[in-house]
Amino acid sequence: MDLDPHIIELIGRYLGAGVALGFGGIGAAVGMGLAAGNADEGIMRQPETQSQMVRTMLIGQAVGGSPSIFALVIGLMILFVPSASLSGTETTMVAGLIAAGIAIGLGCFGSGLGCGWPAAAGCSGVARNPRHASRITQAMIIGQAVAQSPSIFAAVIALVLLFVNFAPGAAEWAIVGIAIGAGIAMGAGGLGPGLGSGVTAGGAISGLSLWPQTYGTTVRTMLIGQAVAQTPAIFGLLIAFIMMFAMQDIGDGIIGFARAVAAGVAVGFGGIGPGIGSGIAAERGCSASAARPRIEALVLRTMLIGQAVSQSTAIYSLIIALIILYVL
């Protein structure tokens, strides 16, 4: 069966945009819904805080909605950018369109849900402690900004997949594999860290609403915990860039295709668990150091040891991906 190249291109555009918006919308929608639910609950308990609550909710939702806006922008690009300005041959261009959708869709899923977590915690916190609403809102924005970074990495990779002529000199099917592999590495690799950093920020904000005088300690613990939780996303970004720009010879035909996809699956899906797990560890660490700032060093030590152990499987995945790329 021979298909018109134009039809294949259209299939690629529809698939890519569908995956981008389908997955990219879930996280932010659930997150914003959580925030609205907690705001309603807070207003029900303390009706006099209504105006402050609505403000915190809207700020949280505006920041938490931005991953879905990234997905929308990339999705519209996948649908409507003329094929003359996209990179690659007919086949590799279609792969790039689908892979960009995978990268931005999965990457924004985690970040969107992750940004909703602190927004929900912020609304509950304002209800609990309306006098310190501005402090709580400030910590919420800081936490959301960090939780958003995997979606920004994913947007960068999606734009590279669409517009840059990556892997020059590789065989056509190897380039298809590199595109799909890089999309999975960054998309799935960003899912866990985005959600995990959001959970961390939620714990910090809950702690802060009970003990607002520990702002400095709690935000410090939160940022350290979030930074560790981000490592799997950076592994995904690293493997995606290595495959696209630093591989000398990835192999021909089916070997090159399988090598790139396998490395992407290993490092991408391997990052989900460690990202979420490190985030949960840091969430409890933040609560503990907010409650008792005097033992911050002890809590921080335990949290970092626990996170390091939780990251070990992400490092195994990275090792397997590097072996697949360079040894075999």
Next chain:
Amino acid sequence: MDLSSIIMLMQTAMAQAAEQLPEATSAITGDDIRLAGAMLGAGMCMGFGAIGPGIGQGFAAGKACEAIGRSPENAGLLTRTMLMGQAVSETTGIYSLVVAFLILFVLS
């Protein structure tokens, strides 16, 4: 159209396909498919296998932090218990790693 003529048509079609097949796929040998399958299998093995241990160990670490926040004087005991629990949770991750290595270096 009776059964024998359908079978005959299928036979000629299969013969034609068999003639065309070696030209279309001459670049791919059995060893290539085997190596490609090994790489994909190892990637999936380690990738999906890493999800559970990561989340589980995070839970353990989180509970340890919470407990140390409540009773810091037991920090040594709590850290030891946390590490023991995490080591057990790590086992499935190590199984995945070992199986991935087996697929990559022994079976392929």
